[in-house]
Amino acid sequence: MMQQAETITASSSKGARARNYARHYGWFIVPAAVVVLAVIIFPWIFTIYVSAHDWHLGGARSWVGFDNYIKLFSDSRFGWAMLRTLFYTVLSVIFPMILGLAAALAFNHKFPLRGLARTIFILPMMATPVAVALVWTMTFHPQLGVLNWLLAQVGLPPSMWIYSANTVIPTLVMIEVWHWTPLVMLLILGGLASLPIDPYEAAKIDGANGWQAFRHITLPLLMPFIVVALIIRCIDALKAFDTIYVITQGGPGSASETINIFLYLQAFAFYNVGYASAVVVVFFAIILALATLLLWTRQRVKMT
Amino acid sequence: MANHITRRQALGATTALLAAPAFVRQANAQSRFDWRRFAGDRIEVTLQTSPRGLLLQRQNKEFEDLTGIRCGIEVVPEQQHRQKVIIEYASGRPSFDVAEMSLHVNKRQIGKARWNTDIKALIADQSITAPDFDFADFGAGMVQYATQADGRMDSLPAFADYFILYYNKELLAARNIAVPTTWDGMFEAARALTEPSRQIYGHVGRGLKNANVVLWSSYLLGTAQRDMINANRQLITDTDDAIWAGEMYKKFLRDVSPPGSIGFNWNECQTTFMQGRAAMWIDGIGFAAPLEDRQRSRVAGKVGYALVPKGRSASHHCCLFGAGYGISETSRKKGPAWLYLQWALGKENQLRMLTSGAGVPARSSPFGNEAAIAASTFPREFFQTLGESAKIARAGLPEIVPVTQFRDVIGAALTNTISGSDVATELRRATAEFRPVLEQSERES
Numbered sequence: 055m056m057q058q059a060e061t062i063t064a065s066s067s068k069g070a071r072a073r074n075y076a077r078h079y080g081w082f083i084v085p086a087a088v089v090v091l092a093v094i095i096f097p098w099i100f101t102i103y104v105s106a107h108d109w110h111l112g113g114a115r116s117w118v119g120f121d122n123y124i125k126l127f128s129d130s131r132f133g134w135a136m137l138r139t140l141f142y143t144v145l146s147v148i149f150p151m152i153l154g155l156a157a158a159l160a161f162n163h164k165f166p167l168r169g170l171a172r173t174i175f176i177l178p179m180m181a182t183p184v185a186v187a188l189v190w191t192m193t194f195h196p197q198l199g200v201l202n203w204l205l206a207q208v209g210l211p212p213s214m215w216i217y218s219a220n221t222v223i224p225t226l227v228m229i230e231v232w233h234w235t236p237l238v239m240l241l242i243l244g245g246l247a248s249l250p251i252d253p254y255e256a257a258k259i260d261g262a263n264g265w266q267a268f269r270h271i272t273l274p275l276l277m278p279f280i281v282v283a284l285i286i287r288c289i290d291a292l293k294a295f296d297t298i299y300v301i302t303q304g305g306p307g308s309a310s311e312t313i314n315i316f317l318y319l320q321a322f323a324f325y326n327v328g329y330a331s332a333v334v335v336v337f338f339a340i341i342l343a344l345a346t347l348l349l350w351t352r353q354r355v356k357m358t
Numbered sequence: 359m360a361n362h363i364t365r366r367q368a369l370g371a372t373t374a375l376l377a378a379p380a381f382v383r384q385a386n387a388q389s390r391f392d393w394r395r396f397a398g399d400r401i402e403v404t405l406q407t408s409p410r411g412l413l414l415q416r417q418n419k420e421f422e423d424l425t426g427i428r429c430g431i432e433v434v435p436e437q438q439h440r441q442k443v444i445i446e447y448a449s450g451r452p453s454f455d456v457a458e459m460s461l462h463v464n465k466r467q468i469g470k471a472r473w474n475t476d477i478k479a480l481i482a483d484q485s486i487t488a489p490d491f492d493f494a495d496f497g498a499g500m501v502q503y504a505t506q507a508d509g510r511m512d513s514l515p516a517f518a519d520y521f522i523l524y525y526n527k528e529l530l531a532a533r534n535i536a537v538p539t540t541w542d543g544m545f546e547a548a549r550a551l552t553e554p555s556r557q558i559y560g561h562v563g564r565g566l567k568n569a570n571v572v573l574w575s576s577y578l579l580g581t582a583q584r585d586m587i588n589a590n591r592q593l594i595t596d597t598d599d600a601i602w603a604g605e606m607y608k609k610f611l612r613d614v615s616p617p618g619s620i621g622f623n624w625n626e627c628q629t630t631f632m633q634g635r636a637a638m639w640i641d642g643i644g645f646a647a648p649l650e651d652r653q654r655s656r657v658a659g660k661v662g663y664a665l666v667p668k669g670r671s672a673s674h675h676c677c678l679f680g681a682g683y684g685i686s687e688t689s690r691k692k693g694p695a696w697l698y699l700q701w702a703l704g705k706e707n708q709l710r711m712l713t714s715g716a717g718v719p720a721r722s723s724p725f726g727n728e729a730a731i732a733a734s735t736f737p738r739e740f741f742q743t744l745g746e747s748a749k750i751a752r753a754g755l756p757e758i759v760p761v762t763q764f765r766d767v768i769g770a771a772l773t774n775t776i777s778g779s780d781v782a783t784e785l786r787r788a789t790a791e792f793r794p795v796l797e798q799s800e801r802e803s
Contacts, residue, residue, distance in 0.1 A: 110759075110799075110802070111444055111448040112444065112448055112468075112470065112759075113471075113759070113799075113802050195618075195629065196617050196618035197616050197617075197618075197630060197635055198629060198630070198633055214618050216621055217617070217618030217619075217621035218618070218620070218621075219620075219777065222621075303566065303567075303568070303623075304567070305566050305567050305773065306565070306566070306567070306620040306621045306773055306776075306777075307567055307770050307774055307777075308567070308770060322441045323763070323766070324760060324762060324763045324766070325444060325467075
C-alpha cells in the first residue's frame with residue numbers, strides 16, 4: 055500500500071515536472087511553429103481562398119465558390135493534361151525502375167574498373183535539368199541534330215523526336231530515363247549492399263539456381279528499397295516541369311502539355327490565378343492520395 | 359587673288375550672326391541642365407535579355423558617371439521577364455523603378471491597371487528634361503504605339519521590331535529565282551527551291567504554338583481585314599480573310615518547310631537558316647546580327663533582306679512589335695528614373711542600337727546618320743529594308759489584355775493545320791473558344 059502510494063506520488067510529481075517543463079519551455083517551439091505557419095499553412099489556406107475566386111492579375115476579383123472546380127472538371131484540356139501526365143508518369147517510373155534494378159545488380163558484382171563505370175553511370179544525374187534539356191533539344195533537331203545523323207549512319211530513317219505529336223512523350227520519357235535511372239540504381243545498390251549472406255548460402259546448399267535466388271531472396275529483401283525508389287520516382291515524374299517546358303513548352307500543339315505545364319500557363323502566362331489555384335488544389339490531392347497509397351504499400355511490404 | 363568679301367559670304371555671316379543668340383541660348387540651357395541633381399540616389403532597372411538590354415547593361419557605367427546615380431540593372435530572358443514584371447506590379451510594391459515592357463503583349467494590361475506613370479508629364483517638365491532630349495525625334499508611329507487608348511503614354515518607346523523577309527541569295531541565284539513580292543509568288547519560289555533529298559527547303563517558319571501566330575498575322579495583314587479584332591473589339595479570326603491567311607500558313611509550313619516545323623520556334627528557324635538549309639524565312643529584324651556573324655553562320659554575307667511580300671489585297675503591311683521603358687507609378691525615384699530613360703533612349707544609345715544591329719531604334723535621327731550607317735558591318739540593303747518596313751508596319755497582335763491566351767488558342771489551331779486539319783474548322787473552333795475570354799476581359803476593362 056505504502057509502495058503504491060509512493061509510486062503514485064512519484065508519477066504525479068513526474069507529470070507535474072513535465073507540465074512545468076512544458077509551461078516553462080513550450081514557447082521554444084514558437085519560432086518553428088511560426089515558420090511552418092508562414093511557409094506551409096498560410097500558403098495553403100491562401101491558395102484555397104484564391105481558388106474560390108475569379109482572379110486575374112491586374113484585373114477584377116470576385117468570389118465564385120466552387121465554380122473554378124466545376125469548370126476544371128468540364129475542361130477537356132485539363133482532362134487531356136491529366137491523361138498525358140499519367141502516361142508520362144507511368145513510363146517515367148517503369149523504365150528507370152527496371153533499368154535501375156538491372157544496373158544495380160550488375161554493379162553489385164565485382165568486375166574490373168567497376169568504380170569508374172559506376173561514376174560514369176551516375177553522371178547524368180548530376181547534370182542540371184535545364185542544361186540537360188537545352189543539350190537534348192539540339193540533338194533532336196530533325197535536320198541538324200546528331201541523333202538523326204546517327205540513325206542515318208546505321209541506315210535507319212530519321213525520327214521526328216520532339217517535333218511530332220506521336221513521338222514527343224516517348225522522347226521526353228527517354229530523357230527522364232537517361233537522367234534518373236542512376237538515382238534508382240544508387241538506391242537499390244545501397245539495399246543490395248545491406249543484404250545478409252546467410253540466405254544465399256542456405257539456398258546454394260539447397261541447390262537453388264541464380265534466378266531462384268534472385269526471385270525468392272534478393273527481390274523480397276530488396277522490396278523496401280524498391281518501394282522507396284518507386285515513391286521518389288513517382289513524385290519526381292508527376293512534378294516534372296523544367297525539362298518539358300524547356301524542350302517543348304507543351305508542344306507540338308498541346309501534345310506534351312502535362313498538368314504542370316497547364317498549371318504554369320494558367321498562372322504565369324494567362325495570369326488566371328484563381329483557376330490555377332484550383333488546379334493546384336486538385337493536383338495536390340492527387341499527389342497526396344498517391345503518396346499515401348505508396349506509403350501504405352511500403353508498410354505492408356515491411357510487415358511481410 | 360583679291361581678298362574681298364563676296365555677297366554670299368556676307369549673307370552667310372549675317373545669318374550666322376542672327377542665329378547666334380539661339381545657339382547660345384541652346385548651349386547655355388544644355389550647360390545649365392544638371393544631370394547630377396540626383397547624385398547619390400540609387401535606382402533599379404529591369405530589362406529583357408536581348409542585344410538591346412545587354413547594350414545598356416554594358417554602358418551602365420556611362421550613366422552612373424554622368425549622373426552620379428547608382429543604377430542596379432538586371433536583364434532577364436524575355437518570357438520570364440514579362441511574368442516577373444507583371445507579378446511584381448500586381449504585388450503593389452515592385453522592386454524596380456524602370457521596367458521594359460513588350461508593347462505587343464503587356465501594353466493594355468499595364469495601361470489598364472495604371473501601373474506606370476505618364477511619361478508625357480515628365481517630358482513637359484522643362485526643369486527635369488534635358489534640352490537636347492528632342493521628343494519630336496521619336497517616330498510618330500512608335501509614339502502612337504506606346505500611347506494608351508486614354509491618351510496616357512506610360513512608356514517611352516524604345517525600339518521596334520518589324521517582320522521582314524530573309525533570303526539566301528546563293529540558293530535563289532542558283533535557281534535564277536527573283537526575290538518574291540507576293541505571298542503566292544513566295545510559295546511558288548519556295549516550292550521550286552525545296553529539295554528534300556539535299557535537305558534544302560524553300561521556307562522555314564515558326565510552327566510552335568503561340569510563337570506561330572505572328573507568322574499567320576503576317577499573311578492576315580496582307581488582306582483587306584488587316585486585324586484580329588474589329589472596331590467593336592470583337593474577335594474576327596474566322597472570317598474569309600482569316601481563313602485565307604490560315605491556308606497560306608498551312609501550305610507554307612506543310613509543303614515547303616522542313617519536317618518537324620510543327621515544333622519550330624524562332625531559334626530552330628534561325629539554326630536552319632544559318633546552316634543554309636532554308637532559302638527564305640519571315641521573322642523579326644533582330645536576327646540579322648546572328649545571321650551575319652561569320653563565326654557562327656554559314657550564310658554570313660549571303661543573306662538578302664526584303665520587305666514581306668504583298669497579300670491578296672491592295673494594302674501592304676508588315677507586322678510591328680516593340681517595346682517601351684516605363685517608370686513604375688509606385689517608384690519613389692521618379693526623377694532619377696526619368697534621367698535614366700533620357701539617357702537610355704537618348705540619341706547616342708539609339709544610334710548604338712542601330713549600328714550594332716541590336717534593333718530598330720524608336721528615334722528617327724539614327725537613320726539619318728549616314729557616316730555611322732556606312733561604317734556599320736550590315737549591308738545597306740538591311741537599312742533600306744528597315745526604312746521601308748517602318749512605312750508599312752502595323753501591329754502584329756491585337757491590343758487586348760489576354761493576348762498570351764489569344765496566341766495560345768489560335769496558335770494551337772494553326773499548329774493543328776500543319777498536321778492536316780481543316781483550316782476553317784480549326785479557326786472557327788479556336789475563335790469560339792477564345793471569344794468568351796475576350797468578352798470577359800473587355801467587360802472588365
